[in-house]
Amino acid sequence: MSEIGEEKIIDYIKKRFPKRNKEISKGIGDDAAVLKNGLIISTDSFYEHIHFKFKYFDMYAVGYHCLSASLSDLAAMGARPIAALISLCLTQRIMTPDIKELYRGFQTLVQRFNFDIAGGDIVQGPGFGLTITVIGQAKKPMMRSGARPGQNLYITNFLGLAETGRIVLDQGLTKKRYPDSVNKHLFPEPNFKDARIIKKFATGCIDTSDGLSTDAHHLAKESKVKIVLEGTHIPIHPEVGMLCALKKIEPIDFILSAGEDFELLFTADDLPKRLKLKIFRIGRIEKGKGVWLSYQNKITPIEQSGYDHLS
Amino acid sequence: MSEIGEEKIIDYIKKRFPKRNKEISKGIGDDAAVLKNGLIISTDSFYEHIHFKFKYFDMYAVGYHCLSASLSDLAAMGARPIAALISLCLTQRIMTPDIKELYRGFQTLVQRFNFDIAGGDIVQGPGFGLTITVIGQAKKPMMRSGARPGQNLYITNFLGLAETGRIVLDQGLTKKRYPDSVNKHLFPEPNFKDARIIKKFATGCIDTSDGLSTDAHHLAKESKVKIVLEGTHIPIHPEVGMLCALKKIEPIDFILSAGEDFELLFTADDLPKRLKLKIFRIGRIEKGKGVWLSYQNKITPIEQSGYDHLS
Numbered sequence: 001m002s003e004i005g006e007e008k009i010i011d012y013i014k015k016r017f018p019k020r021n022k023e024i025s026k027g028i029g030d031d032a033a034v035l036k037n038g039l040i041i042s043t044d045s046f047y048e049h050i051h052f053k054f055k056y057f058d059m060y061a062v063g064y065h066c067l068s069a070s071l072s073d074l075a076a077m078g079a080r081p082i083a084a085l086i087s088l089c090l091t092q093r094i095m096t097p098d099i100k101e102l103y104r105g106f107q108t109l110v111q112r113f114n115f116d117i118a119g120g121d122i123v124q125g126p127g128f129g130l131t132i133t134v135i136g137q138a139k140k141p142m143m144r145s146g147a148r149p150g151q152n153l154y155i156t157n158f159l160g161l162a163e164t165g166r167i168v169l170d171q172g173l174t175k176k177r178y179p180d181s182v183n184k185h186l187f188p189e190p191n192f193k194d195a196r197i198i199k200k201f202a203t204g205c206i207d208t209s210d211g212l213s214t215d216a217h218h219l220a221k222e223s224k225v226k227i228v229l230e231g232t233h234i235p236i237h238p239e240v241g242m243l244c245a246l247k248k249i250e251p252i253d254f255i256l257s258a259g260e261d262f263e264l265l266f267t268a269d270d271l272p273k274r275l276k277l278k279i280f281r282i283g284r285i286e287k288g289k290g291v292w293l294s295y296q297n298k299i300t301p302i303e304q305s306g307y308d309h310l311s
Numbered sequence: 312m313s314e315i316g317e318e319k320i321i322d323y324i325k326k327r328f329p330k331r332n333k334e335i336s337k338g339i340g341d342d343a344a345v346l347k348n349g350l351i352i353s354t355d356s357f358y359e360h361i362h363f364k365f366k367y368f369d370m371y372a373v374g375y376h377c378l379s380a381s382l383s384d385l386a387a388m389g390a391r392p393i394a395a396l397i398s399l400c401l402t403q404r405i406m407t408p409d410i411k412e413l414y415r416g417f418q419t420l421v422q423r424f425n426f427d428i429a430g431g432d433i434v435q436g437p438g439f440g441l442t443i444t445v446i447g448q449a450k451k452p453m454m455r456s457g458a459r460p461g462q463n464l465y466i467t468n469f470l471g472l473a474e475t476g477r478i479v480l481d482q483g484l485t486k487k488r489y490p491d492s493v494n495k496h497l498f499p500e501p502n503f504k505d506a507r508i509i510k511k512f513a514t515g516c517i518d519t520s521d522g523l524s525t526d527a528h529h530l531a532k533e534s535k536v537k538i539v540l541e542g543t544h545i546p547i548h549p550e551v552g553m554l555c556a557l558k559k560i561e562p563i564d565f566i567l568s569a570g571e572d573f574e575l576l577f578t579a580d581d582l583p584k585r586l587k588l589k590i591f592r593i594g595r596i597e598k599g600k601g602v603w604l605s606y607q608n609k610i611t612p613i614e615q616s617g618y619d620h621l622s
Contacts, residue, residue, distance in 0.1 A: 126438025
C-alpha cells in the first residue's frame with residue numbers, strides 16, 4: 001500500500017460511490033457520516049504495534065485511549081454521544097482478565113459521558129485490535145466544510161503533547177519530566193466540553209488526530225479555502241519545547257506533524273465577548289487553497305507532513 | 312481466549328453495561344443495536360485465514376462475501392439498508408488494484424440494494440481484514456426475543472450449503488459437483504427479499520450465521536422459550552447429502568453446526584394463505600428453555616455445536 005496513501009484511496013471511493021440515499025446528509029470526507037435526522041456515525045480501527053504498544057499500555061489504557069479517540073470524532077462535530085459498538089479482534093494471548101480491564105477502560109468514559117455500549121462483534125484475528133463505531137446526535141453538526149475566507153483559525157489547547165508522550169514512553173525517557181505529555185498519549189480526552197461552547201459560533205471544525213498540517217489540509221480541502229498558519233501564534237507547551245530541544249527539532253515542524261492530541265481546530269468570525277474558554281488563535285482563512293505557514297517574515301506552503309495511516 | 316467463549320464475554324458485557332440512554336431501544340444481545348427512531352446498527356469483523364482464504368477468494372469475492380454477511384443482520388430484523396461504514400486493516404501486500412476489486416465487490420451490493428458507503432477508516436495492521444458497520448431502518452424490527460410458545464419454527468432455505476462450499480474449496484474437492492454450495496460460500500446473499508414478506512407475520516427472527524444449533528439457542532435464550540427441532544422436517548440439499556455421504560457424517564449433525572448460510576430462522580403463529588415464499592417448517596416453540604432435537608422417536612437436548620468465533 002505504500003504506493004498510494006489513505007487520502008488517495010478515500011478520493012477514489014468518494015468518486016466511485018456517489019451519495020444515493022436521501023437519509024444521508026454527508027458521507028465520505030468528514031469526521032463522520034451524518035444522517036438527515038442529525039445522527040452521526042463514525043468508525044475507527046486500532047491495532048497493537050501500530051496504534052498502541054503493550055510495552056507501555058495496559059489494557060485499561062488501551063480501552064480508554066481507543067474509545068476516547070473514537071469519541072473525538074463526535075466532539076469535532078459538536079455531537080453528543082449516544083452509543084458505541086465495539087468489534088474485538090482477539091488472539092490466543094488475550095485472557096479473560098485482559099478483556100475485563102479493556103472494558104473497565106471503556107466504562108470510565110461510558111459513565112463520564114453517559115452513552116451506551118450497544119453491541120459489537122468478537123472474532124479471532126491475526127493480532128490484537130479493535131474497531132469502534134460511535135453514534136452521536138447533533139442538531140446542527142460542525143463540518144470540515146464550514147471554514148470561510150476572512151475567518152480566524154483557533155485551536156482549543158497546546159499541540160504536540162500526545163506525540164511527545166509517545167516518544168518519551170517509546171524511547172524510555174524520564175516520564176516524570178513529561179507528565180502532561182505521557183498522560184495525553186495514554187489517556188487523551190474527547191473535547192466535548194469545549195465543543196459545546198464553540199459550536200455556537202464555530203463554522204468549520206476538525207479534531208487534530210493526524211497532525212496540524214494534515215488536519216488543516218482536510219479543513220482547507222473540504223471548505224475550498226486557503227489556511228495561513230501564523231507561526232508566532234502557535235503555542236509551544238514547555239514539555240514539547242523540552243523534547244524538541246533534546247532532539248534538536250524546530251518545535252513548529254514537530255507540531256505540524258504530531259498527531260493524536262484530539263483538540264478542536266476550528267474557524268469562526270467574531271468570538272463572543274467574555275468567552276469562558278482558553279483557546280489560541282493560530283491562523284486565518286483566505287481565498288485560495290492549501291495550507292501555508294507565515295513565519296519569520298516568510299510565507300511557505302506546507303505539505304501534509306502529518307501522520308498518514310498507510311505510510 | 313480459549314478459556315471463555317464469545318457468549319460468556321457478551322454476557323459479561325451485558326451485565327456490566329446496563330442501558331443508559333432512552334434513544335437505545337435494544338442493545339447488546341440481538342443481531343444489531345436498535346435505536347428508538349427505528350435505526351438499526353450492526354458491526355462485524357472479518358480477517359484473512361479466519362473468515363476467508365485467498366487460496367480460493369479473490370478480492371471481489373471478499374468484498375461481496377463480507378458485506379453480504381454484514382447486511383444479513385439488517386435482513387434478519389426486517390430492516391432496509393441505508394449505509395455502510397467500512398474500516399480496512401491493510402498490510403504491505405495489499406496493492407491499489409486489490410482495493411479496487413474489493414470495492415467492486417461492495418459496489419455490486421450497493422447498487423442492488425441501494426444504500427450508501429458513508430465512511431470508514433483505513434489503517435495498517437497485523438493482517439488483512441475489514442470491519443463493516445451497517446445502518447438500516449425498520450418501522451417494527453423483528454427481534455430474537457419475539458418467539459412465543461405454540462408457534463412454528465421456519466427456515467427460508469436449505470442449510471449447510473455454505474459450509475459444504477467452504478469444505479469443497481478448502482479441500483480441493485470437485486467444484487463442479489457442488490455449484491450451489493461453492494456459490495453460497497463465496498457469494499452469500501442477505502435475504503432482504505424473504506424478510507420483506509415474513510416480517511408481516513414473523514415474531515422472532517435471526518439469520519443463520521453460526522449454525523442452526525447456536526442460532527436456535529440465541530432465539531431460545533432471548534425469547535425465553537424452548538425450541539424443538541423436528542429432524543425429519545429439516546431439508547437436506549443434494550449437495551449437502553453428497554458431501555455428508557463422502558465424509559460419513561450424519562447430515563442433521565452437519566447442519567446443526569454449519570454456519571454462514573445467512574438464511575432467516577423465524578417463528579410465526581399462522582402463515583398467511585397463498586404465501587408466495589418457499590420456506591420449510593423445521594420445528595416448534597414450547598414453554599421451557601434450550602434447544603432440543605426430535606428425531607427417530609427420541610427427543611435429545613442439543614448443545615451449541617455451531618461456530619464459536621473464539622473456539
